[in-house]
Amino acid sequence: MKDSITVGLSEFKICKSPQKIVTIGLGSCVGVIIYDKSTKTCGMAHVMMPDSTKFPQENNKLKFADICLSRMIESLLESGGHKTELIAKIAGGACMFGESQDNPLINIGAQNVEAVRTFLENNSIPIVAEDVGGDYGRTLEFDPSNGELKIRTAMGEQSII
Template sequence: MISRIKVGISDYKVSGSPDVLMTLGLGSCVGIAVYDPKTRIGGLSHIMLPDSTPFSNRDLKPEKFADLAIPLMVSKITNGKFNIGLIAKIAGGASMFNFSELNMCSNIGERNVLAVKEKLKEMGIPIIASHTGGNIGRTMVVNLDTFEINIMTANREITKL
């Protein structure tokens, strides 16, 4: 029986074939799908911010940040073992707002995409497909049987990754 598992903002979920993971509302946020083709276990993370280091609060929600969420999700996919053979696909990182001056929120979508790419590279996980940038929201649906991903944009276009 196929389960459709929803991933909320600042969250991640891990499951296996034949389940489907999905997240809605990827604007400046980035969806990161990481998959192990051998076990057909994968995860989907919906991050909001690139980096947790500017924040001092000890009660941070790690799933909100690219630098913390990705390693947590990968550890769960691999049961804490070395992550050789994992692959990734990403979507989101749109420029949803116009800011007249530079501040912490400017270019957040672009900064999120860069942080995700850097963290995956650091972990040795190649990005095999992406659908990022622009100025429109996305929904990301991940098939854990095939690792095919459907990206649905707010203007109703569907792209397969």
């Protein structure tokens, strides 16, 4: 068994302790971890866009928050997670182009964060920690054995939420 599972752009994966789960290079994308601490089972998604209804012809539906997170929750529950025990941590959603920071129509990072927050709220999954916004990239590593989300920024800073 590998020590860690890597989640690529526009996908999700499920992980159980003792493995860890990682996603690299979040810019305007949002990393979403949904976690059942009683079973130490989690899912991580690398969400690229907020809303699938605006792009009906797109083939990769997992790039969108609404579809990716719905499917991830289904897989998480099939893997032993309990709906009433789910909590979330989110990170990313940076504004990678300074001029768009004040314009929500251009700031895709802010749109992604809002779509993820709305989805989680509508599904009664509380966000217990987050590190969103800014103008820098992030890499995430989640450890379901203890619920820690390690965040490394493009500037070399590290934090745990």
